Amino acid sequence: MVTEVGKVGIVGCGTMGSGIAEIVARNGLPVAFVEVDAGAVERGSARIASSLDRQVSRGKLEQAERDAIAERIQGSADWSVLGDCDLIVEAVPEVLTLKQEAFRRLDEVVRDDAILATNTSSLPVMDIAVHTRRPNRVLGFHFFNPAPVMKLIELVRTVVTDENVVDVAKRFAETIGKAPVVVGDRRGFIANQLLFPYLNQAVWMVDSGYATKEDVDAAMRFGAGLPMGPLALTDLVGIDTFVGIMEAIHSQFQDTRFAPRPILSQLAAAGFTGRKSGRGFYAYEEPGSSRVVPDDSARAPADPDSIAAWTTVGVLGTGTMASGIVEVCAKAGYEVVVRGRSKEKAEAVAAKVAKSLQRMVDKGRVSEGEMVATLQRIKPTADLEDLAPSDVVIEAVAEDLDVKRELFAELAPVLKPDAVLSTTTSSLPIIECAMVTDRPDRVIGLHFFNPAAIMKLVEVVPTVRTDEQVVEQSRAFVDKVGKVGVLCGDRAGFIVNTLLFPYLNDAVKMLESHYATAEEIDTAMKLGAGYPMGPFQLMDVVGLDVTLAIIERLKQEFRQPSYEPAGLLRHMVDAGFLGRKVGRGFYVY
Numbered sequence: 001m002v003t004e005v006g007k008v009g010i011v012g013c014g015t016m017g018s019g020i021a022e023i024v025a026r027n028g029l030p031v032a033f034v035e036v037d038a039g040a041v042e043r044g045s046a047r048i049a050s051s052l053d054r055q056v057s058r059g060k061l062e063q064a065e066r067d068a069i070a071e072r073i074q075g076s077a078d079w080s081v082l083g084d085c086d087l088i089v090e091a092v093p094e095v096l097t098l099k100q101e102a103f104r105r106l107d108e109v110v111r112d113d114a115i116l117a118t119n120t121s122s123l124p125v126m127d128i129a130v131h132t133r134r135p136n137r138v139l140g141f142h143f144f145n146p147a148p149v150m151k152l153i154e155l156v157r158t159v160v161t162d163e164n165v166v167d168v169a170k171r172f173a174e175t176i177g178k179a180p181v182v183v184g185d186r187r188g189f190i191a192n193q194l195l196f197p198y199l200n201q202a203v204w205m206v207d208s209g210y211a212t213k214e215d216v217d218a219a220m221r222f223g224a225g226l227p228m229g230p231l232a233l234t235d236l237v238g239i240d241t242f243v244g245i246m247e248a249i250h251s252q253f254q255d256t257r258f259a260p261r262p263i264l265s266q267l268a269a270a271g272f273t274g275r276k277s278g279r280g281f282y283a284y285e286e287p288g289s290s291r292v293v294p295d296d297s298a299r300a301p302a303d304p305d306s307i308a309a310w311t312t313v314g315v316l317g318t319g320t321m322a323s324g325i326v327e328v329c330a331k332a333g334y335e336v337v338v339r340g341r342s343k344e345k346a347e348a349v350a351a352k353v354a355k356s357l358q359r360m361v362d363k364g365r366v367s368e369g370e371m372v373a374t375l376q377r378i379k380p381t382a383d384l385e386d387l388a389p390s391d392v393v394i395e396a397v398a399e400d401l402d403v404k405r406e407l408f409a410e411l412a413p414v415l416k417p418d419a420v421l422s423t424t425t426s427s428l429p430i431i432e433c434a435m436v437t438d439r440p441d442r443v444i445g446l447h448f449f450n451p452a453a454i455m456k457l458v459e460v461v462p463t464v465r466t467d468e469q470v471v472e473q474s475r476a477f478v479d480k481v482g483k484v485g486v487l488c489g490d491r492a493g494f495i496v497n498t499l500l501f502p503y504l505n506d507a508v509k510m511l512e513s514h515y516a517t518a519e520e521i522d523t524a525m526k527l528g529a530g531y532p533m534g535p536f537q538l539m540d541v542v543g544l545d546v547t548l549a550i551i552e553r554l555k556q557e558f559r560q561p562s563y564e565p566a567g568l569l570r571h572m573v574d575a576g577f578l579g580r581k582v583g584r585g586f587y588v589y
Contacts, residue, residue, distance in 0.1 A: 001113050001164070002086045002087070002113050002114065002115055002168055003164075003168060004086070004168070004171070004172075005029070005086045005087045005115075005168065005171075005172040005175070006029065006030075006086050007029065007030045007031070007032070007084060007085045007086055007087075008020075008024045008029055008030070008031050008032075008085060008086070008087050008088070008089065009031070009032050009033070009034070009081070009082035009085035009087070009088035009089070009110070010031060010032070010033040010034070010088070010089050010090075010091055011033070011034055011082075011088065011089070011090040011091060011092060011102050011106070012033070012034075012035065012090065012091040012092040012093075012102075013033045013035050013040070013041070013043075013044025013045070013047065013048075013075060013091075014044070014047075014091065014093075015047070015145065015146075016091045016119060016143060016145060016147060017033060017044065017089075017091035017119075018033075018044055018047040018048045018051065019051075019143070019145065019146050019147030019148050020089055020091060020119070020143055020147050021033050021044075021048055021073050022048055022051055022052065022069070022073075022147070022148050023147055023148045023176055023177070023178075024176055025069045025070075025072040025073050026069050026148070026176075027175060027176040027177065028072075029072065029176075030072050030073075030074070031072060031073045031074070032073075032074045032075075032076065032081040032082055032085060033073070033074070033075050033076075034075075034076055034077065034078070034079050034081065034082060035075065035076075035077055036077065037077050038077055040077070041075040041076060041077055042075075044075055045073070045075050048070070048073060049070060051148070052066045052069060052070060053066070079105055079106075079108075079109045080109055082106065082109055082110055083109050083110060083111065084111070085110065085111075085114060086114060086115065087114065087115045087117060087168075087169070087172060088106055088110055088114060088115070088116055088117065089117045089118075089119055089141050090102045090103065090106070090116070090117065090118045090119060090128075091119045094120060094121065094122065094123065094241065094244050094245070094248075096123050096127060096128070099118055099120065099123065099128050100127070100128055100131040101131075103116060103118075103128055103129070103131045103132050103138070104131050104132070106132065107131075107132045107133055107134070112134065113137070114137070115137055115138075115139070115165050115168060115169060116129075116132060116134070116137060116138045116139075117138070117139055117140065117141035117169065118138070118139075118140055118141065119140075119141055119142060119143055120140060120142065121142055121188075121189070121192055121245055122187050122188055122192060122244070122245040122248035122249055123187070123248055124185055124187060124252075125138065125139065125140040125156050125158050125185045126158040126159070126160075126185050129158055129160070129161075135158070135160050135161075136160050136161060136162045136165070137161075137162060137165055138158065138161065138165075139155060139156055139157055139158065139161045139165055139166060139169055140154065140155065140156025140157075140185070140189070141153065141155060141156075141169065141173075142154040142155075142156060142189060143178075144191070144527075144528050145237075150527065150528065151177070151178055151179045151527040152178070152179055152181065152191065152523070152524060152527035152528035153173045153178045153179070153180045153181070154180075154181055154183055154189045154190060154191065154524065154528070155169050155170060155173065155180050155181065155182045155183070156183055156184070156185055156189060157182060157183075157184065157185065158185045159185070166182060170182065179523060179527050181516070181520045181523055181524050182520075183515065183516055183520070184515055186252070186515060187248050187249045187251070187252040187253075188245070188248070188249040188252075189524075190510070190515075190516055190520065190521055190524035190525070190528070191524045191525060191528035191529055192245055192249070193249060193506075193510070194503055194506055194507055194510070194521075194524075194525060194529075194535070195503075195525075195528075195529050196242070196245055196246055196249065196258070197255075197257040197258060197502070197503070197506065198230060198499055198500075198502070198503045199230045199233060199234050199237075199242065200246060200257060200258070200259075200260060200261055200264075201257065201498070201499055201502070202216050202220070202229075202230035202231060202234075202499055203230075203231070203234065203261045203263060203264060203281075204261050205495065205498070205499075206231060206281070207261055207262075207263045210488060210489055210491070211486065211487065211488040211489075211495055212297070212299065212487070213229075213231040213281050213282070214298065214299075215486035215487055215488065215495065216229060216230060216231060216486075216495055216499075217229020217230065217231050217232050218457070218484055218486050219457060219459065219486045219488075219494075219495040219496050219499075220495070220496065220499060220500075222455070222456040222457035222484045223449050223455070223457035223459070223495070223496040224496055224499075224500055225532045225533075226530070226531060226532070227530045227531075227532075228530070230499065231281040231282070232281075232282065234264075234274065234280065234281060235274035235275050235280035235281055235282055235284075236274065236275055237274065238273050238274045238275075238276055239264055239267050239268050239272065239273045239274050239280050240268040240273045241273075242260065242264060243260045243264050243265055243268050246258055246259065246260040246264075247260060255562050256560075256562075257502075257560075257562055267280060267281075275287075275288060275289065275290065276288060282295075283295055299487075301479075302472060302475035302476040302478075302479050302485075303472060303476060304476050304479070304480065306469070306472050306473045306476050307391070307473050307476045307477050307480065309391070310334070310391035310392065310473075310477070311334065311335055311389075311391065312334060312335045312336075312337065312389045312390045312391055313329040313334045313335070313336050313337070313390060313391070313392055313393075313394065314336075314337045314338075314339065314387035314390035314392070314393035314394070315329070315336060315337070315338045315339070315349075315393070315394050315396060316339050316387075316393065316394070316395040316396060316397055316407060316411070317338075317339075317340070317395065317396035317397040318338070318340040318341070318345040318346060318348060318349050319396065319397075319398075320450060320451065321396045321424060321448060321450055321452055322338065322349060322396040322397075323349045323352040323353060323356075323452075324448065324450065324451050324452025324453040324454075325394055325396055325424070325448055325452045326338050326349055326350075326353055326378060327353045327356055327357070327374075327452070327453045328448075328452055328453055328481050328482070328483070329394075329481055330353065330374045330375070330377045330378050331370075331374050331481075331482075332480055332481040332482060333377075334377065334481075335377050335379065335389075336377055336378050336379065337379045337381060337386055337387055337389070337390060338350070338378060338379070338380050338381070339381050339382065339383070339384060339386065339387055340380070340381075340382060341382065342382050343380060343381065343382045345382075346380030346381055346382060347380040349378075349380065350375065350378045350380050353374075353375065353378060354371075354375055356453060357371040357374060357375065358371065384410060384411060384414055385414055387411065387414060387415065388414050388415060388416070389416075390415060390416075390419055391416075391419055391420070392419065392420040392421075392422060392473075392474075392477060393411065393415065393419065393420070393421050393422065394422050394423075394424055394446055394448075395407055395408070395411075395421075395422065395423045395424065395433075396423075396424045396448075399425060399426065399427065399428065399549075401428050401429070401432055401433075404423060404425065404428065404433050405432060405433055405436045408421065408423075408433045408434070408436050408437050408443070409436040409437065411437075412436075412437035412438050412439060413438070417439070418442070419442065420442055420443075420444060420470055420473060420474065420477075421437065421439070421442055421443045421444075422443065422444050422445060422446040422474070423443075423445055423446070424445070424446055424447055424448050425445060425447065426447055426493075426494070426497060426550070427492050427493060427497060427549075427550055427553045427554075428492075428553075429490060429492070430443065430444070430445040430461055430463050430490045431463040431464065431465065431490055434463050434465055434466075435465075440463070440465040440466075441465055441466060441467040441470065442466075442467065442470055443463065443465070443466065443470075444460065444461065444462050444463070444466050444470050444471065444474050445459065445460070445461030445462075445463075445490065445494075446458055446459075446460060446461075446474060446477075446478070447459035447460075447461060447494060448483075449496075456482075456483055456484045457483065457484055457486065457496070458478045458483045458484070458485050458486075459485075459486055459488055459494045459495060459496065460474050460475055460478060460485045460486065460487050460488075461487075461488055461489065461490050461494055462474075462487075462489075462490065463490045464490070471487070475487070491557065492553050492554055492556070492557035492558075493550070493553070493554050493557070497550055497554070498554065501547065501550045501551050501554060502551070502554065502562070502563055503535065504535050504538065504539055504547055504551075505547075505551050505563065505565060505566055505569065507521055507525075507535035507536065508535075508539075508566035508568050508569045509566045509568075511536070511568065511586075512566055512567060512568040518534075518536040518586045518587070521534060521535060521536065522534020522535065522536050522537055536585075536586035536587065537586075537587070539579060539585065539586060540579035540580050540585035540586055540587055540589075541579065541580055542579070543578050543579045543581060544569060544572050544573050544577065544578045544579050544585050544586075545573050545578050547569065548565055548569055548570065548573050551563060551565045551569070552565055572585065572586070
């Protein structure tokens with residue numbers, strides 16, 4: 001009986017198989033891989049050699065280490081080389097019949113006590129295991145691409161997998177420097193089941209014309225802190241691979257969000273499969289390159305001359321968001337009039353900005369003179385009339401439509417005819433605010449992200465009544481205050497929240513189904529998808545009550561049954577477990 005893995009076999013030496021071979025050999029274990037013929041063996045060996053050589057050229061490996069690693073890897077077209085392996089990992093293309101045939105052949109050559117693993121990312125492990133005489137010694141061993149870099153491994157046990165097999169596999173994963181998460185046999189497992197609906201929704205946003213691919217990608221990078229935007233990630237995954245995984249997950253769950261968008265199948269059929277072909281949603285310098293070639297659809301930069309005469313910004317509100325916006329605009333050189341319900345509340349905003357700037361002075365990021373000049377530009381007031389000189393007013397009061405509409409109605413008669421009136425709402429319909437004014441064509445959404453002084457993103461949201469000049473002025477203003485602006489339509493959630501919060505809701509549903517723990521799900525998304533925070537950590541920061549409110553608003557807007565808030569989320573909010581701000585959410589603080 002295998003208790004420790006001493007030698008590893010691999011079936012298939014493509015991108016994934018070669019990466020697995022490399023990481024195992026780098027950790028001192030011998031590896032034997034098999035391919036369909038001598039030519040494929042040669043290509044697999046060359047792929048491994050090329051990867052090792054790149055690391056030598058970058059100073060990450062010594063030449064002697066590189067040679068030692070290469071010597072531990074043996075390739076062959078003869079499956080008998082797998083006969084003395086303790087663990088064999090199948091890494092053939094994501095086609096069920098190919099994997100089943102591979103396991104049938106393994107049964108003929110490997111030892112009875114060997115552990116058989118499939119690297120499938122979406123297929124049922126049990127459907128593969130039953131094609132051997134030893135389904136109890138079969139499990140999923142899902143590496144993430146690129147295997148030498150990504151830390152996560154999803155270990156997938158079926159209903160018949162022996163516990164000692166899981167234990168040995170877990171110890172082996174840790175031995176080669178990976179972080180294993182043990183999950184049940186469900187299509188997509190943790191990471192892909194949460195990641196791919198999000199990617200699919202992003203594809204729909206672009207395909208429907210709601211936002212450009214560049215704006216969607218920028219929004220998720222700068223607004224959600226993700227290492228890569230969803231369209232760029234889809235190109236990296238491979239559009240044909242994406243379609244296959246989505247089809248597999250959809251066949252189990254029958255949720256329309258898992259049905260790949262038609263544009264994906266069209267691109268795959270055309271051979272535009274992403275980076276590997278040199279073209280997907282983006283065009284690349286050459287197949288396999290990460291360098292994007294700009295296309296003709298790119299939007300022209302905003303014209304700074306359109307706001308050259310602007311000198312004054314008005315901010316309505318005294319909360320955290322308003323304080324951040326005041327700081328951003330004052331640092332950019334604007335006179336800022338901040339209006340609160342009382343002069344004291346408005347002055348408290350100036351005090352918050354002073355504290356923030358003092359911290360920057362202490363860290364050497366801002367000089368004393370710059371701090372003083374910035375603070376002198378802030379004018380606190382309780383009088384709406386004091387906003388009259390403003391070139392643009394940003395409303396940042398409570399997320400309550402009635403409150404916002406009342407303010408817009410009061411404010412419009414005070415302002416100059418050509419002033420821009422904006423709201424930083426994250427979920428409410430901007431057109432409802434615009435239509436209570438005498439100038440709906442001068443109203444736009446400017447959705448800053450919290451904390452506004454730090455977060456780079458602003459979603460610029462015109463309504464169907466917004467004048468094009470206002471859109472261009474707003475884009476130029478966002479540039480002037482040092483933010484990244486993205487354009488999208490007046491729809492609940494805009495880009496970031498529409499993509500982010502259904503994913504968070506799906507994570508809660510996965511937890512309440514007892515498929516995995518909050519810790520395991522957080523680990524999977526951080527290590528498998530490169531997210532800076534797991535979904536439960538993020539919800540605790542955002543606030544479970546805020547999360548629930550946004551999901552309910554999305555459900556109301558889109559009428560999508562799968563947007564129904566998870567029952568567990570409602571129960572947590574009802575119990576007062578709202579996250580970090582109260583000391584308990586999905587985690588205890």
